[in-house]
Amino acid sequence: MNFLDHAYQLILGFFAAVGFAVYFSAPLESIFASGVAGGLAWLVYYVILKMTGNKIIGTFLGAFLAGILGEFLAIKLKKPATVFIIPGIIALVPGAGMYYTMFYLVQREYLQAAIIGSETLFMASAIAIGVIVSTIFSRSLRHFRKMGN
Amino acid sequence: MNHFKIKDNDEAKKLMKLALSAGETLLKNGAEAYRVEDTMERMCSSRENIHNVNSFVTQTGVFLTFEHEDKTYVNFRRVRGTAMNLKRIHLVNQFSRDFVFKNISIDEGLNIIQDINNTKSFTRLDKAVFGAAACAFFTLMFGGNLRDFIASYLVSFLTVLLLNITTEFKLTFFIENFLGAFLASLFSCITVVIGLGANLDKIIIGSIMHLVPGVPITNAIRDLMSGDSLTGLSKGMEAIFSAVAIAFGVGIVLSLYMGGIIR
Known part of the structure; x- marks a missing residue:
């Protein structure tokens, strides 16, 4: 059951990323790869959320994975990493948080709105930090390899 | 060299x-x-x-x-x-x-x-078909059911097509986002009213996903952190204002819906 659920989430993430890759006019030969990156990033977010109940750390780790995969695919397929990272992180974007913030504001539940709003803001920053950390990580990895040779 | x-x-x-x-x-x-x-x-x-x-x-x-x-x-x-x-x-x-x-x-x-x-890689119709599919899958990812999936697909397909027409008029990003969010949540309410969609919140979340400035916000924070403060600030400001526009669009429809005007 657990495995099936995870496979289902992976497939959902894959198709969402593929859809956005086309929406952002990605090069045709990169679309499948960015779909895989998006699916895996979403799966990591989902698993971490189920395990810890913390959305922010899940977002961070998902974005980190998307960034690492993006850097890896960039070398393999000879395209800038952005082409893979942008469809990869799109699933983590806190659209739901934005919606619920507005929902509670409309209902004049300002405390709830502030709680969810600040969480949304932190999730957005977590994506950015995840991507940056992965970029720095892969760059220093390349650097170490060069030194090893 | x-x-x-x-x-x-x-x-x-x-x-x-x-x-x-x-x-x-x-x-x-x-x-x-x-x-x-x-x-x-x-x-x-x-x-x-x-x-x-x-x-x-x-x-x-x-x-x-x-x-x-x-x-x-x-x-x-x-x-x-x-x-x-x-x-x-x-x-x-x-x-x-x-x-x-x-x-x-x-x-x-x-x-x-x-x-x-x-160069054009995809036509507008391709983009609408795939963009709407992406939005519909988001509805599923946030816990919608099959009915919500179909409703969200229809809603976002229609919204993307309509937004294609309004871009011809070269409105600013603020108006475009506002209009997109307004139309998406209005259509979502309609699907719920006619009995196609089940969970209004899931459908709206999915359908506004193609407008949400997630990538600009991420890029803005990246720019800020790498020291391009001016770019980061201007891009971040634009992203925040897009988010505000979307929130206004959704908020207006939601308050009408909850006030019982669209029913």
């Missing part, structure tokens, strides 16, 4: 034009500021007798200056309206690499950039 040289004034002016066009194309299609600056600087300094290359990129313009023999060249381009196009970013990236390592003439380069600006 190569030994390609810029012959005279005319060619230096053309190089300026080429580098600015490349930078403009990158920025227009959603590249990050540091990539644009890096590309322009590399392209210019690859020619042997070009010195002191400096570029400065903000969300709304690209600036470039370099020295050739004893003359300084300065120019800038105002950039209006960005739309994500990953293929063009990839193509310019590839071209700038070729330009640095091969002896591509500048006229040829200008033609290539023009071709890149005219």
